[in-house]
Every structure is written in structure tokens, then in C-alpha cells.
Amino acid sequence: MTVPIGTGFDPVDAAVLRDPYPSYAWLLRHDPVHRGTNGVWYVTRYDDVRTVLGEARFERAGIRDFWAELVGPGPLSEVLRHAIFFQDDPDHARLRALIGPAFTPRLIRLLRARIERTADDLLRPLRPRGAMDVVNDFAYPLALATISELIGMPARDRDALRAWSVDIAPTLDLLASPEEIARGQAAMGQFVAHLTELIRDRRENPGDDLVSALLAATGDPRPIGTDALIGTAVALVFAGHDTVTNQIGNGVLAFLRHPRQLALLRAEPDRLPAAVEECLRYDSSVQSNSRQLAADLELSGTRLPAGDIVVALIGAANRDPARFAEPDRFDIGRVQRPAMSFGAGMRFCLGALLARMELKAALGRLTGLPGLRPAIPEDELVYRRSSMFRGVVSLPVTFAAGVP
Numbered sequence: 001m002t003v004p005i006g007t008g009f010d011p012v013d014a015a016v017l018r019d020p021y022p023s024y025a026w027l028l029r030h031d032p033v034h035r036g037t038n039g040v041w042y043v044t045r046y047d048d049v050r051t052v053l054g055e056a057r058f059e060r061a062g063i064r065d066f067w068a069e070l071v072g073p074g075p076l077s078e079v080l081r082h083a084i085f086f087q088d089d090p091d092h093a094r095l096r097a098l099i100g101p102a103f104t105p106r107l108i109r110l111l112r113a114r115i116e117r118t119a120d121d122l123l124r125p126l127r128p129r130g131a132m133d134v135v136n137d138f139a140y141p142l143a144l145a146t147i148s149e150l151i152g153m154p155a156r157d158r159d160a161l162r163a164w165s166v167d168i169a170p171t172l173d174l175l176a177s178p179e180e181i182a183r184g185q186a187a188m189g190q191f192v193a194h195l196t197e198l199i200r201d202r203r204e205n206p207g208d209d210l211v212s213a214l215l216a217a218t219g220d221p222r223p224i225g226t227d228a229l230i231g232t233a234v235a236l237v238f239a240g241h242d243t244v245t246n247q248i249g250n251g252v253l254a255f256l257r258h259p260r261q262l263a264l265l266r267a268e269p270d271r272l273p274a275a276v277e278e279c280l281r282y283d284s285s286v287q288s289n290s291r292q293l294a295a296d297l298e299l300s301g302t303r304l305p306a307g308d309i310v311v312a313l314i315g316a317a318n319r320d321p322a323r324f325a326e327p328d329r330f331d332i333g334r335v336q337r338p339a340m341s342f343g344a345g346m347r348f349c350l351g352a353l354l355a356r357m358e359l360k361a362a363l364g365r366l367t368g369l370p371g372l373r374p375a376i377p378e379d380e381l382v383y384r385r386s387s388m389f390r391g392v393v394s395l396p397v398t399f400a401a402g403v404p
């Protein structure tokens, strides 16, 4: 297959948004460390992507500054400059040492039970209808409820959180328009006011949530300040709900496109954990992340100078034939090797366990719906316009209507 890489890889080209995998295959084969026309390096091999994502010499500060300039002064950059995903060591390590332990086994156990219950509650009114939009009727509300529970936001505030997040999310992608930025600034202002109240309340009435756990953390590393706590709560909301929503959609879509794999999972439900891993590998909701290089470095024989921007193409690493046999085959029975979907090393996803719990709850139930099939033709699916995140805007399906 030939791909128009001659003009430089463009992650938001319409054909690439729809299906980036032929371009990745071309890059992996012909130009694994590719210099885009914009001067950015695109890295595709599994081992190289692991190096870029997992090591301290690939920094985030330059990316943060670029983004802060794009959105201009205001609540967006004031809050998100504290977000863990914009920090470099030693601040990054310090914040991670605080946030990581706040995901206590007790909190995870509680969340597991709540995820199962929420998934059942969402599905109950949909079953008799025999039709739903997987993304908007099920995946998004499940992911949003889970992240609200995690940070301790009451259910009554969920509609507000949804509205803020819809307005803020587009500003995180380096493609935002001035109108989107203005909406995002206003929403972030309201979200911060709300979080400030929530934190004040949790100081007095601690609960089973991550904000309370972070407030209770003492000693070394030193306790978290209010600005960093707000930045952390916001970071968790944005790291943790569109990613899961899109991954549920991508997973269901993979099964709809591969009915034999769907039949296999139905016949052998014990394969669910392996199926979740294969969905993450085959079509990850996070396709890339970027860094700025702190020192000259050679990757796969190409010299990269300090200061250059490097984009690690996670979606390509997950299809690297040097790592995964027949990488373009969706196969829930394949010998499992960890995919790159949750990143690597010092920045490995802090929510991976939670995400896997949500994916199991969602995919287990959805693939079990009798007669599950797409309700619209493949070419009517619309992918989100994002250089980093991959998912369909909506995924209408039908199934045999049943008792709730």
C-alpha cells in the first residue's frame, strides 16, 4: 500500500483521522523516525516510542509553554501548569509520589463496585429499546461517573462537570480555535470555583475519594498545596474520561468489524481480560504524545538535536511487527505482550488499573448484548478531530431488545 507520506505525515489529515494504520505501517517500514514538514519528529517503532515516552531527557516543559502561549493568559494555563502531565523531574516525581499512593486499594475496591453498578444502571433502560449510541448513552456517562466518584464530586454536579469538560477538552489539543479557547477559559474558571468549594468541604468532611486522600497525605513528600490539588483534580478529569469513553467505543467497533472474535468472546467470556488488552493494542484511544528533547540523541540511526519536538506515535508502536506478530490482525487469543497504550516508564498511566476495570465492565456487558450490530454504515462514522486522541463521535448500534 502506498501512502502520501512524501508530503510529510499529518496526524489530522482527514484520511489519517479515519484510519491512521496504513500510514503507520508505511512509516514503520520506510521511515521509522520521520521528520514532518512542520519540523516535528514522528517516532513509530515500539522500542523508540518507549524511550521517548518513558525517559526524563524527553521533557514536557517546552510543550507546556507552547500550549500556554496558544491559550493565552487565564484560568486554563493557571490551572494546568500544575498538572502532572506538564511537569518534568524533580516536580514530576514529587507529584507522582503523592498521587500514586492516593489510589489506595480500598478506593480501587470501592470504585470497582461502583463501576459495575453504574454500568448496570446505564444499561437497564437501554435493554428494552434494542438500540443505543454506545458512546453517548453508555461509555461517556460511565467514564464521567467514575472520574466524578474518584475525585469525590457528588452525582448532582455531574451535568455541570459534563458541560465544563465539553468546553475545556478541545483546548487541550494544540488545534483549538480562538472561540474554543474563550469557551474553555470560562468553563475552567467555573470548574476551579467549584473545586475550591469541594476541597474546602473535604478538609472538614473527608470522604472515600482521591481529593480526601491527597489532603490527608503528610510528611515526605510534603503535603500538596491547594493550587496543585486543583491542578491534579483537573488533570485526572481530563486524563481519565475521554480516554476511557473513546476506548470503549474503539473496542466495541473492533468487535463489530470482527464478528468471529465477538462470537469467540461470547462463547468464552473468560477471555474478557485478554480481549480488553487486545482492544487497547489494536485501536488505542491515545494515539500519541509529544516531548521536547533535552540533549542530542540517536534513535534508530537518526540523529535528533536537542530542542526538537518529538511525537511518539503510540498507535504505530502497537502495530510494530517487530513486537507483535501480524499486528493488523484483531485477535483476542494472541500471545499477550503489553501494548504501549498506557505509555511507559516514569509517566506510565496512573489510571491504568481503573481504566481496565471500566473497560472490562463495559465491554463485558456490551459484547454480551444478543444480536449486537452497527446501526449505521461504516462510512457514516465520524472520528474526533484530534492529533492525540482517537475515537468516534457517536456509535449507534442495535441489538435484540430484552428484559431490563
Ligand code: HEM
Binding pocket: 053, 084, 085, 096, 150, 235, 236, 239, 240, 241, 243, 244, 247, 284, 285, 286, 289, 290, 314, 340, 341, 342, 343, 344, 346, 347, 348, 349, 350, 351, 352, 354, 355
Ligand atoms: C483507556 C484509557 C486510558 C488510556 C489509553 C490512557 C493513556 C495514558 C498514556 C499514554 C499516558 C502517558 C502520557 C505520556 O507519556 O505523556 C497516561 C498518563 C496518565 N494517565 Fe492515563 N490513560 C487512560 C485512562 C486514565 C484514567 C482513567 C486516569 C485517571 C483516573 C488516567 C490518569 C493518567 C495520569 C494522571 C497520567 C499522567 C501520569 C504521569 O505524567 O506521570 N488515565 N495515560
